Amino acid sequence: MEWTVQELADRAGVSGRTLRHYHQIGLLTPDRIGANGYRYYGPTAVARLQRILLLREAGLSLAAISEALASGANPDDEINALEGHLAHLEHEQEALGLRIASVEHTLAMRREGRQPRMDMMLEGFNDRYEAEVTEQWGRDVFEQSNRWWHAKNLTQQRQFQADAEQLLTQWGELHQSGVSPSSDQAQQHAAVHAAWFAQIPGTPGHAGDIDKTRAMLTGMANPYTTNPDFHPAFGGAAAADFAAQALRHYAQHL
Structure with missing residues (x-):
């Protein structure tokens, strides 16, 4: 299965111009270029684009993304990097779940004409240092301190x-x-x-x-x-x- 520039752009939520730029700077090469000059992207290119988008979302520059992908050419390195991305996304998902629950609580209380709990209204919004604490001291330290803070x-x-x-x-x-x-x-x-x-x-x-x-x-x-x-x-x-x-x-x- 292959996608053209526009088909991939539509599915990835980026512009065709962005994909062409990635090709020009060597960041994302199509799997093949047809006789008509069209770029065609298969599973290999799509998997690479997935990592590019994850790293871009993390705030890395295109030069830093290129370096990161070059250093992770080994399949084992790619697996380790993807596991790291997955763990980060799971943490974000957990935080988003807390925020959704917080807003749902506030909304439910307002509809009932009741006063929302102040601690619930801030649940999931004030864990600013989660990444730093987890990286430096481990997840268990963050969980313990986080429970203490929210208590x-x-x-x-x-x-x-x-x-x-x-x-x-x-x-x-x-x-x-x-x-x-x-x-x-x-x-x-x-x-x-x-x-x-x-x-x-x-x-x-x-x-x-x-x-x-x-x-x-x-x-x-x-x-x-x-x-x-x-x-x-x-x-x-x-x-x-x-x-x-x-x-x-x-x-x-x-």
Whole structure:
């Protein structure tokens, strides 16, 4: 079975121009080109397009997609990559199911003239760090912390977030005061920071595992320096790097 450019474009939800562009840059080659100059796509090309669309949806550039597909030419590599895509889609499906249930709950309560539950209205919408936590510490850690978070009422969630903001603000104030990351003041605040992490179920600090706590604190400190998204919360890149240095020093001496 083969499809023309337009037939494949219609089924994939992309334009014929996009498919022709993919061909021109060597990203997606037709299975054959007919005597009439038409491009024809069979199962091999369609399977490759599936991966291209998955990677594009994940935010990769066309150059990065080309590199990823080139490095995964081995059939085993392709299977591993597809398993990874499937796991990601299943997680997205789970999150979407939670959001659908949340909206259905709100709609049902409104129709009955009743007040929706506040925690249900936010179910599935505030798991912003699922991918990061799962990648760094495993699915079990995310599940435990997620259940703990959703067990809190809205007031408790807001208080937790306020405490977190104050924790980071204090790092900026310490940096402005001119003390060193290894000073008593900075190390005392590092202990407070570590205790804040430890209250979250699933973390090694919560379980009392010193070695894994040391690794976690170091792992959490690194993005404070390298990820610009964290910098404003600390009051700037220098303050964020100060906090990272202090946490690493604290971890080394646990």
